[in-house]
Amino acid sequence: MSTGKPRTPLRSIQAKNYRSFVDVEVEFGSFSVLAGPNGSGKSNLLSVLQLVRDTARTDIPTAVDQHGGYEQLHRATGDAGPIELTIKAEVTENASSGAPDEYILTLDKDDAGIRRTEDFQYKRTAGRGRRLGFALEGVDAVKVQGNRSNKTSSLTLTDARINAHWLGEGPSRFVSFLSSIRYLDPDVPAARRPSRFDQRRLAPGTANLSAALQQIYDAAPDAFRELVRDLRQCLPGLDSVGFETRGGDAHVVVAELHENGLRRPIELADASFGTVRMLALLTALHDPDPPNLTVIEEVDHGLHPYALDVLVDRMREASGRTQIIAASHSPTLVNRLESEELILCDRDPETGESVIPVLTAGQLAASRGTSGRGLGELWYSGVLDGVPSVG
Ligand SMILES: Nc1ncnc2c1ncn2[C@@H]1O[C@H](COP(=O)(O)OP(=O)(O)OP(=O)(O)O)[C@@H](O)[C@H]1O
Ligand SMILES: [Mg+2]
Known part of the structure; x- marks a missing residue:
């Protein structure tokens, strides 16, 4: 706006x-x-x-x-x-x-x-x-x-x-x-589930995390790269973030984490609580078109002190946009x-x-x-x- x-x-x-x-x-x-x-x-x-x-x-x-x-x-x-x-x-x-x-x-x-x-x-x-x-x-x-x-x-x-x-x-x-x-209090179990392909604006509770993340990947590649860089700082062993789309009637997308040393990617369903929560917060903070005001409840919940350092820097930077x-x-x-x-x-x-x-x-x-x-x-x-x- x-x-x-x-x-x-x-x-x-x-x-x-x-x-x-x-x-x-x-x-x-x-x-x-x-x-x-x-x-x-x-x-x-x-x-x-x-x-x-x-x-x-x-x-x-x-x-x-x-x-x-x-x-x-x-x-x-x-x-x-x-x-x-x-x-x-x-x-x-x-x-x-x-x-x-x-x-x-x-x-x-x-x-x-x-x-x-x-x-x-x-x-x-x-x-x-x-x-x-x-x-x-x-x-x-x-x-x-x-x-x-x-x-x-x-x-x-x-x-x-x-x-x-x-x-x-x-x-x-x-x-x-x-x-x-925008009031952010990520619902981690909901965010873990695949999200519908056509709902790409971050929903309350970040229930469509995978689709909102893919929207950043498609529309703002630089922002996506920075998001992954932030996430890597918090998750040693993370290489990249990808997506798997599933067709059929459901037509859904799910984000996957590519970790070093693993043969197959880890779906959000199997990722840790803190990982999913951090990813949800970063998705909001790297949103290239955020609302004018973002409210974040219990921002530190489930996160390691290193992740908090990354988060503070990211919130401060994002506050130029929201x-x-x-x-x-x-x-x-x-x-x-x-x-x-x-x-x-x-x-x-x-x-x-x-x-x-x-x-x-x-x-x-x-x-x-x-x-x-x-x-x-x-x-x-x-x-x-x-x-x-x-x-
Ligand atoms: N109608 C009311 N009248 C008086 N006090 C109230 C009323 N509703 C809630 N409270 C008080 O507000 C307190 C809750 O405050 P709040 O949820 O804002 O705390 P908080 O700082 O977010 O704490 P936390 O860190 O645990 O989340 C309740 O414990 C209660 O004492
Ligand atoms: Mg509270």
Whole structure:
């Protein structure tokens, strides 16, 4: 998609009364890694992006249902106010860092149903001038009549696509951005299976890994060569990656690994967990035509420290084509990061609320100082825990 926009469309997420968040605001660069202990809120933050993506792909009540329902999303304390999610991004034509697009989704529940408000502000003209804003409100009441459930709902931002003539092109572009977000959490057993020949855009869960990989092989040979070079760095003994197509009714393709010293190639079905997962991540990262934003859940899962080094370099490089936000637990991975690439997450043990970021990029840089130690080492040794007295 050539919108002429920098590949850092997402500027920040603010979440109030949502899951483990009372009120957090997190800013992102072109490549950001969320690191923190189990239950600190990394996945909760990424789920904000999944939720708004799904509201853009379907509609608000359907997306809320898919994510477990309002009660599941609302912070489970008696006195929490409505859920309020704010996304700031540079997506529409005249957006800038000083005047980003701003989308606020508010969800509340009363006897009538889920009450929602969407506020959208964007700059409609170039040069000076204020952002234009409008709000869309509605109640998504679910009335169960017999076995049928009727959802009544008024206009939503998603409808802006159809209403472009009076809302302008901005909202529709913003909705396209949200719906294009790629969320990567490779489903390794699915990725191992042969994939249909005609489904070549990397599917959610990377279920069509072989076909998506072959698409890169066909359409971008240089990118494919680099991908194999990356994989070879992680898998000693790998020579090349090939494909076997099987005709007949099924008409499928399966990727195969050619390893040194073996008489026959190894199908993905027989490749190791980490190999398949790494291959899935590399396929997304070498995609020559990626979406504007790629989110990677538990990026280090199942991978050797050497592979993490390769991955960090590759994510950083790919962030020139697609903004990347990844979650990790790994000090080894964090060790490779620059201060502005790390978002430390933690949780207040008393209240259970997430604290994100624990330290600003400036505070991280100051903690690191001239110690010559990596951020992962400092984090693991406890130096970065809580809020130390720096800055
Ligand atoms: N509705 C809710 N209200 C309050 N807290 C919630 C709610 N939903 C989830 N949580 C809290 O959020 C925690 C999960 O956070 P999350 O999944 O984001 O952790 P994480 O940092 O991704 O951890 P991991 O590294 O284990 O994946 C749960 O353990 C729970 O305490
Ligand atoms: Mg998680």
